[in-house]
Amino acid sequence: xxxxxxxxxxxxxxxxxxxxxxxxxxxxxxxxxxxxxxxxxxxxxxxxxxxxxxxxxxxxxxxxxxxxxxxxxxxxxxxxxxxxxxxxxxxxxxxxxxxxxxxxxxxxxxxxxxxxxxxxxxxxxxxxxxxxxxxxxxxxxxxxxxxxxxxxxxxxxxxxxxxxxxxxxxxxxxxxxxxxxxxxxxxxxxxxxxxxxxxxxxxxxxxxxxxxxxxxxxxxxxxxxxxxxxxxxxxxxxxxxxxxxxxxxxxxxxxxxxxxxxxxxxxx
Amino acid sequence: xxxxxxxxxxxxxxxxxxxxxxxxxxxxxxxxxxxxxxxxxxxxxxxxxxxxxxxxxxxxxxxxxxxxxxxxxxxxxxxxxxxxxxxxxxxxxxxxxxxxxxxxxxxxxxxxxxxxxxxxxxxxxxxxxxxxxxxxxxxxxxxxxxxxxxxxxxxxxxxxxxxxxxxxxxxxxxxxxxxxxxxxxxxxxxxxxxxxxxxxxxxxxxxxxxxxxxxxxxxxxxxxxxxxxxxxxxxxxxxxxxxxxxxxxxxxxxxxxxxxxxxxxxxxxxxxxxxxxxxxxxxxxxxxxxxxxxxxxxxxxxxxxxxxxxxxx
Numbered sequence: 001x002x003x004x005x006x007x008x009x010x011x012x013x014x015x016x017x018x019x020x021x022x023x024x025x026x027x028x029x030x031x032x033x034x035x036x037x038x039x040x041x042x043x044x045x046x047x048x049x050x051x052x053x054x055x056x057x058x059x060x061x062x063x064x065x066x067x068x069x070x071x072x073x074x075x076x077x078x079x080x081x082x083x084x085x086x087x088x089x090x091x092x093x094x095x096x097x098x099x100x101x102x103x104x105x106x107x108x109x110x111x112x113x114x115x116x117x118x119x120x121x122x123x124x125x126x127x128x129x130x131x132x133x134x135x136x137x138x139x140x141x142x143x144x145x146x147x148x149x150x151x152x153x154x155x156x157x158x159x160x161x162x163x164x165x166x167x168x169x170x171x172x173x174x175x176x177x178x179x180x181x182x183x184x185x186x187x188x189x190x191x192x193x194x195x196x197x198x199x200x201x202x203x204x205x206x207x208x209x210x211x212x213x214x215x216x217x218x219x220x221x222x223x224x225x226x227x228x229x230x231x232x233x234x235x236x237x238x239x240x241x242x243x244x245x246x247x248x249x250x251x252x253x254x255x256x257x258x259x260x261x262x263x264x265x266x267x268x
Numbered sequence: 269x270x271x272x273x274x275x276x277x278x279x280x281x282x283x284x285x286x287x288x289x290x291x292x293x294x295x296x297x298x299x300x301x302x303x304x305x306x307x308x309x310x311x312x313x314x315x316x317x318x319x320x321x322x323x324x325x326x327x328x329x330x331x332x333x334x335x336x337x338x339x340x341x342x343x344x345x346x347x348x349x350x351x352x353x354x355x356x357x358x359x360x361x362x363x364x365x366x367x368x369x370x371x372x373x374x375x376x377x378x379x380x381x382x383x384x385x386x387x388x389x390x391x392x393x394x395x396x397x398x399x400x401x402x403x404x405x406x407x408x409x410x411x412x413x414x415x416x417x418x419x420x421x422x423x424x425x426x427x428x429x430x431x432x433x434x435x436x437x438x439x440x441x442x443x444x445x446x447x448x449x450x451x452x453x454x455x456x457x458x459x460x461x462x463x464x465x466x467x468x469x470x471x472x473x474x475x476x477x478x479x480x481x482x483x484x485x486x487x488x489x490x491x492x493x494x495x496x497x498x499x500x501x502x503x504x505x506x507x508x509x510x511x512x513x514x515x516x517x518x519x520x521x522x523x524x525x526x527x528x529x530x531x532x533x534x535x536x537x538x539x540x541x542x543x544x545x546x547x548x549x550x551x552x553x554x555x556x557x558x559x560x561x562x563x564x565x566x567x568x569x570x571x572x573x574x575x576x577x578x579x580x581x
Contacts, residue, residue, distance in 0.1 A: 009414075009476035011447040014369040015398035025395045033383050036424075100379030104440070107343045107373040107450075109365055110396050 014109060025070050026118025034126050039068040040088050044126065047084055051077045055200070072146075074138045078131050078159060078221060083191045085127040086167045089119050090183035093174030097264055110222060113261060116171050123167040124160065131159055132231035135162045138197055139228060145230040153227035165249040166190065172257035175264055193219045215242060218245035242250025294357040296321045296448050296479035297342060302351035304337055306461045311337045313503035316352070319496075321447075323471070324480040326490035329500035330576055335483035336376065338500070339452050342481065343373045352538060356447045372441030373450045378433045379440070380425050387421040388434050393443045407443060415439040415469065431462030438469065449473065451482035455489060467493050487568040497568075501576045522566070523548040529561045538563075 035041065052070075062070035091153070093251060096102055096115060105111045147155065170187055177183040194200070196210070196217035203211050212222055221241035228235035297319035304312040311334045319325045329335050340346040342355055344364040351361060353360045356370040381389050387408050394404025397465065399418045412421040415435040420428065425436065434454065441449055452471070474480050484490055491496045491511045499510040506512055521546065536548045539560040545563075 009442070009445050009473065009478075011370070011445045011477050014444045016365075016369070019400050020397055021398075025392060029381070029384065029392060032388070036383050086548060100375040100377040101381065103375050104345060104373060104379040105396070107346055107368055107371060108396060109368045167431075 008261055016109045022114035023121070026114050027121035028118075030092065030118045030122030031125065034122055044081075044085055044130050048077065048081045048147070049137050051080060052134060052137045052141060059200075070138060070141050070143045071231060072145045072227075074134065074143055074145075075155075076194055076197075076225045077138075077231065078134050078226070079133055079162065079199060079223065080194045081130045082127045082159065082163050082190070083166060083194065084132050084164060086123050086170050087187040087191060088170075089123045089167050089179045089185075090170040090174035090177070090187045092119050092179040094183040095179055097175060100180060106119050116257065116261065119171055120167050121162070123170075124163055127163045127167075128156075130158065131156075138181055146232045147192035147230045148254065151232070153228040155226045158222060158225045158229065158239075161243065161246045165246040165253065167171075169249055169259060172253045172260060175257055175260035193217060194223075199223045218242070218249065221245065241257060269322050270298045274421055293321055294354070295319060295424070296323065296350075296356060297325075297481060298354040299338075299342070300352050302338070302341065302353055303349045304334075304341065304346065305349060311503055312313045312341075312351075314350070315500075317505055317508075319481060320480060321479055322474060322477055324482070324493055324495045325482070326494035326497045327483045327500055328485075328490045328497055328572065329483070331485065333576075335500060336452055336505050338480070339373070339375075339450050339483060343371055343450050344368055345373075350436045353528040369453050370447040371450060372446040372448075372453070374434075374437050374441050376452045376456065378437045380433055380436050383424065384402055385422055385424050386417055386428070389425060389436060390440060390443060392439045397444045399443070404443070411439040411442060414442075416465070429462075431465065434458060434462070434466060435469070438466070441475070445476070446478060448479045448481060451480065453483055453485065455484070455486065463489070488574055491568050495522060499572065499575050507571070511568060514571045515568065517571065522564045523552070524564050525552050525559050526562065527541070533559055535564075 017053065055073045056070045060067075060073070063069055064072065093116065096119075102112060104116060105115060145151075167188070173186050175184045177186050197203075197214055197217060199219060203214045207213055221238040222240035222245065224233070224234055225242040228231050228238065291480075295316065299315055299317040300550050302312050302315040303310075315334070316339060316536060317325075317327075327335050327338060337346065341348050342353055342360060344360050344367050346371045347361055356368045357369075358366040360367050371581060384392065389403075390408030390411055391401070392406045393402065394407055397404075399407060409421070413416050417432060417435055417439065420432060420573070425433065428436065438451075438454070451470070453465055457465065467489070470480060470482070482493070494511070496508060496510055498505045499514070500506070507517060509517070521538050521540050523536045524532060525540050529532055534552060536551060538548050540563075549561065
């Protein structure tokens with residue numbers, strides 16, 4: 001028999017949690033997860049560094065023999081890294097759904113969806129740090145953006161909006177897939193989008209049919225918006241397309257995610 | 269224990285007088301004609317059940333009898349198709365929010381976060397239960413002590429043994445002590461020692477005033493732990509009562525005659541009185557067998573098999 005110190009054990013009524021307490025509790029939990037997930041953390045640090053090195057020193061010479069490729073490729077590497085970073089959200093969400101944690105939360109007077117919000121906030125912070133890392137490495141390798149404060153604000157805002165949109169998409173993918181392993185597999189497809197855009201080479205160098213795909217997928221206008229903000233290249237209508245794509249993905253993912261969450265959480 | 273002031277279904281005895289707060293506290297759990305199907309498969313087919321406050325009730329049944337479905341409905345995770353369930357005086361569908369404020373669920377799969385430490389798990393639950401960060405920390409330290417996890421609080425749950433996980437899981441249900449605690453097969457997969465330790469903990473929780481509703485496949489668990497047992501089969505309660513009452517229901521003691529190798533030769537029912545035993549022994553004598561005589565009381569196994577096989581036949 002265990003000893004019985006004086007813990008008040010008489011039943012009490014649980015107060016309702018107000019404001020954004022649940023959301024902030026779960027955001028902190030997800031950040032702890034991010035920091036303790038050694039492999040993901042290593043990946044999050046290594047990927048920006050390695051991609052920058054590979055694209056600048058290995059591919060850069062062939063793509064732009066005159067040099068200066070680093071100035072072209074930074075937005076693409078930011079989106080690639082953010083994509084990888086956000087994709088782990090799918091795994092975290094799938095893990096939560098496969099344990100009893102969600103059920104426990106659902107028997108408490110708490111918005112259970114706060115678990116998802118926590119993952120999204122953590123992903124946003126994680127990937128903004130990764131973005132900072134990409135930019136830092138790029139600056140060391142000779143990246144010389146021409147942006148003023150407004151340009152930087154525009155670029156970072158665009159990046160944050162994209163991270164938010166795909167994080168929600170990955171969260172929904174995590175809910176849709178039955179297991180963490182499946183979540184990894186589904187998420188992988190999305191990570192190829194930057195390669196089929198103007199991120200690494202100009203669209204005009206691609207075969208005709210691919211140009212059409214490239215121009216009409218979300219990553220190209222987003223890349224053009226970031227690049228325009230940082231390097232002063234013309235943006236044109238790309239900014240509107242970029243924001244439109246992000247909002248569309250965001251709204252669709254939040255809706256799909258909410259529907260999946262109600263369905264998945266309701267059955268065991 | 270808090271008497272419940274807003275018991276809505278309290279009958280109004282005299283016309284015109286306002287519905288009065290129940291003088292007797294409403295039962296902890298009141299289930300009437302509960303039904304639930306998934307597609308073609310009927311899981312609950314008119315479940316009736318009442319659990320008094322402070323009682324430990326074991327819902328006993330074979331796999332697939334509807335135990336987890338019952339717990340899920342009572343803990344507001346699932347909506348019933350028909351019938352009603354009231355927990356701590358509130359309807360689980362209409363007043364789910366009020367029910368949630370008064371219950372805790374420790375499910376089959378341990379709902380603990382492996383990446384976090386024991387303390388972090390408890391503080392997280394504390395914050396979600398409306399405690400301040402400071403109170404949550406104080407409470408979690410006390411609970412770790414109470415559930416025999418004092419030294420493990422700073423360790424990640426991934427390093428815990430099965431028994432420690434269950435205890436943490438249970439401790440998490442007591443961040444704010446619930447009026448009703450639901451335990452879905454609390455000791456499945458535990459070794460005998462951990463199981464007995466957990467029984468002690470559960471008993472002391474019930475002594476402190478929490479009503480415990482547990483499901484189990486283990487007859488011994490129901491026998492040892494529960495004040496009352498309800499046997500669930502094919503979606504409804506086929507018998508309920510104390511372990512002794514249920515045993516009496518299937519019949520009295522039996523005098524058994526075994527041969528020297530231990531195999532059963534004959535068994536005779538008896539009421540346990542001296543004269544009846546003598547009669548039984550005489551009968552055994554007449555059969556001329558040589559062997560060993562023993563008196564066997566019915567076990568909960570007998571009850572269980574008698575009740576559950578009858579139904580499925």
